[in-house]
Amino acid sequence: MPKWPDDDVILFDGVCIFCSRWVRFVAARDTGKRFRFTPIQSDYGARLARTFGIDPADPDTNAVIHGGEVFMKSDAALTVLSQLPGWGWVRALFAVPKALRDPVYSLIARNRYRIFGKYDACFVPDADLRARVIE
Incomplete structure (x- = not known):
């Protein structure tokens, strides 16, 4: 698997309302400001995605470099949540097999615009x- 030079970077779909809310959710709870964010629509985000x-x-997924x-x-999602203060309990959800977790994730990801909406431009x-x- 390729390496990425930056750490604790969350790649997200910047026109997806749900994804943008996810970024705000993480940022509000990340009191140490550990995570940085990059929309896939930016040059940096597109390079990270293609890598x-x-x-x-x-895009069919968000990603985090950690x-x-x-x-x-x-x-x-679980990696990010488990790093937030007070959210360490989320690590227990890694016990749920990925073969069960990822199809649920993919179902939401495929339907995110229809369910949550879409911005005309990157938020x-x-x-x-x-x-x-990071752009």
């Missing part, structure tokens, strides 16, 4: 969050 086999034009490794789908974060976005 790990995600189609920037049709500890020098890439995590995708349900592993990405613009507030100034505090903006400092943590």
Whole structure:
């Protein structure tokens, strides 16, 4: 698996309302400001996506680079949540087989625009969050 030079970077779909809410959720709870964020629509995000086999034009997953490794789908969500203060209990969910977790993740990912909606352009974060976005 390829390596990525930056760590604790969350790749997300910047026009997806659900994905953008996920970023705000993480940022609000990440009191140590460990995680940084990159929309797949940015040059940096598209490069990261292509490196790990995600189609920037049709993303089917978010991803996180953590500890020098890439995590995708349900592993990405659980990895991020488990690093947030007070959310360590989420690690227990890794006991649920990936073969059960990922199909649920993929079902939501495939239908995210229809269920949650889509922005016309990449969402613009507030100034505090903006400092943590890599483009």
